[in-house]
Amino acid sequence: MLRGLDIRDMLIIDRLELTFQPGLNVLTGETGAGKSILLDSLGFVLGWRGRAELVRAGAEQGEVQAWFDLPPNHAAHVVLQEAGLPDGDELILRRVNTVDGRKTAWVNDRRCSGDVLRQLSETLVELHGQHDDRGLLNPKHHRDLLDSYGALDGVRDKTRAAWREVSARRKDLDAAEKALDVVRAEEEFLRHAVGELDQLDPQPGEEAELDSRRRLMQGAERIRDDILKALSALGQEGAEAAAGNALRWLEGVADKAEGQLDAPIAALGRALVELDEAVVGVERCLDTLSFNPIDLEEVEERLFAIRALARKHDVAPDDLAEFAGGLRAQLDALDQGDADIKQLSQRVIEAEANYAKVADALTVARTKAAKALDKAVSAELAPLKMERAVFETVLTRGQPGPSGQDEATFTVATNPGAPSGPLNRIASGGELSRFLLALKVCLTGAESGLTLIFDEIDRGVGGATADAVGRRLSQLAASGQVLVVTHSPQVAALAAHHWRVEKRVEKNLTLSTVTHLIDGDRVDEIARMLSGDTITNEARAAAQALMAG
Template sequence: MLRALDIRDMLIIDRLELTFQPGLNALTGETGAGKSILLDSLGFVLGWRGRAELVRQGAAQGEVVAEFELHENHPAHPILAEAGLPGGEELILRRVNTAEGRKTAWVNDRRCSGEVLRALSETLVELHGQHDDRGLLNPRGHRAMLDDFAGAGGQLATVRSAWSEMSRARKLLSEVESALAAMRAEEEFLRHAVTELDKLDPQPGEDAELDARRRMMQGAERIRDDVARAYDLLGSDGAEGAMSDALRWLEGVSDNAGGQLEEPVVALGRALVELGEAQDGVNASLQALDFNPVELEAVEERLFAIRALARKHDVAPDDLGGFADTLRERLNRLDAGDADLADRRVAVETAQAAYNKAAKALSTLRQRAASKLDTAVMAELAPLKMERAVFQTEITPSDPGPEGADAVAFTVATNPGAPSGPLNKIASGGELSRFLLALKVCLTGDDSARTMIFDEIDRGVGGATADAVGRRLAALAQGGQVLVVTHSPQVAARAAYHWRVQKHVTDGQTLSTVVPLAQADRVDEIARMVAGDTITDEARAAARALLDA
């Protein structure tokens, strides 16, 4: 419920503080007094799109504060929680608009976005009028209204779940089909590549090993001849033979040399031992350098084959084995793809059948609810002097979606036998107002969470019809809150609380204000609405009669 509205420096309002009450609240006043400004200001603090220029001329900024009372299960609480905003029984919205056009909003003293503000407003206020494209006149919302009337929340949840499951199954099928199509397009490549890789069977580290062997064998060709010549010079025909002869000659004369040759003989023996070790090392080297040229060709052939395959597939030589496993897995998926595809198609068919069943059940529920709604609206039209009009909820097939496969539109025919059509296309201003009121009475039920605002919904009607409109508004306000901007004395007389919007000129500036009316003031205001600017005793008597009715 809207408890208070504080407006500062907005359009022709300098400062205005209003305190609203539960039940039916009426705002009256002469045309141009500023009643629409109140709605513009309320729409501004709720984040609705409206006038571009709102700040009062000469003011640095305009500000609107709206205070709402929330019951424990009010639908605004989850929105506040999701946005990380403080909740409670009191909700205070504050929004500022600078003269330069910058807008800033707060919810319970926390900064918030316009998106959050608009989400909250959907749970706080409903605005209805002849130009209400947000509510009953908007066909895009008719299906949701019918579902609320039908109590279709559980069935809707089933349809949405079935739609999600069907969408997921279709997505998986599409992914499998795309993957298989891509793999089939490269099937020949995959099979050839796997065969080629399996045949070569490259091993991790083999590239480095082959390269080292190749370099060793290539180097051996260049140095083996020199090593062989050196080995020959160290042998019996070379250094070994010469040193052995020298040692034998020295040993033969050592006894006659008086000990002078003992040390040279010993040293020469040691040299022969070292020479033998050198011969063994050189010989081992010769053995290692001894290779078959065919082996070099084989090593080079395999090394080049591995590197060529690595370049072909743009992978490192050591990664060829893992790459082969990847290709092999893709081939396995391709071979198993037909079975997987069949399973996916069965899953889609099953999900489609479940969705169709749920959507059909929802359609049946909507058809039954539409019949009940039509009957209820027709019953409401009679007191509003439209007993010859026809209201019908049309349900037609639409593209399937998460909300089912129905399109819903509220249509009217102003007279029996006349063609029916959309509310805002067929009905005149006064008829439209009464249709909207009758429909709202039927759709509201026990929902008192939102404040309902009717902007001159009584336009174009008078007399007994206006009185019927006022009584329906009063009935609609029971247990909730309704604000009505009206020019009808019959409607204003049915209000529990009454405010008059009026203009005055101060220091050359035109300003608008709102005055709460006591009972005596209400008599004069309703008399003015009956008689015009000149209030007569007869007009006051008529006003009293309306208030006492």
């Protein structure tokens, strides 16, 4: 709820501070007194787009501050939290406009953007008037208003969930089809590469092993002669024979050496064992170095083939086996692809069928709500002297989406048999005001937290019709806050709080002032609205009669 408005150096206002209350708040005054300036100033601090030049002549900058009470469940709390702004039970908005056009805004003393102000304004204030394109006259909002009136949140949530499922299934199918197309484009390469890799069948570590064998074979001839010489020196004609002879000679005289040859004999025995092992190892090495030249060719051929494939596919030789596995997986996906696509397509069909079912249920619920709304608005139009007018909520099939498959438009026909059309194209100024008021009365329901502003919505009506307009405005204000700019004494008489807007000239400067009216001053203002500049006792009596109801 709007609690106050502080305006400094805006248009013809030098300094003005207003405090508002719950219920019906009325602003009256002569044409041109500055009532619209108050709304322009409020719209400025709320981030609405309006006049380009707002700073009062001679001032460096204009400033507007507005403060609101926020109950715990107010929608503005969500906007504040998402924007990272201070949150509490009071909201203070301040916006400055310099003479060169720069605008700066603060929310609870924290700098913020105009976009954040506008998001907050949608939760704080709702403006209605003959030229309002933000509220009831905008067909983009009609479907949401109808859903709110019909309390269709539950079925709409189901529709939104079903649409998310359709979108997810379509996304899965699209991704699978694109992936399959990529694999199909490379099918020939994949099959050739996998065949080539399968035929070679490279193993991890094989390249290093082949390289070692190749180097060993290449160096075998150079070292074989030396190894043979060493074998000859160690074998039966070399060290092994000499050591054996020495052992036999020592053993033959050992019993006469009084034990002094025991240790040498034992050492020679061990040496003969080691010599034997050395001979065996050398012979084994010679066997290894004995190879067919064709073996070297085969090792080199396989080694070069592995290295060539590694370069071809830009992977390490030891990674060829894993790389081949990846290619096989792509081929498996290709072979399985058609079946997967068929399964995903079936899931899309099932999700779309479920969406159609819940969207049809939403359409049925909207149709029922539309009939109820049409009946309710018609009942409100009769007291407003528009009993011959026809209001109809038209549902048409739109593009399916998260909010269903319907578009809703509020249409009117001002007389039976006359063509119907959108509110803002068919109704005249006075008729449009009454249509908007009747519609708002029906749509408000349990809605709370918004300050409703009606800008001369009673223009073009008078007498009993104006009284009916005022009573409906008072009805709207009973559970919240309504601000009305009006020229109608019947509406003003029903106000819980009344302000008069006036112009005065000081030192060749035109300034606007606002006065809170009570008791006799309020009677005089309503009498002025009834009789003009000259207030008679009869006008005062009529004003008092209006105020008495």
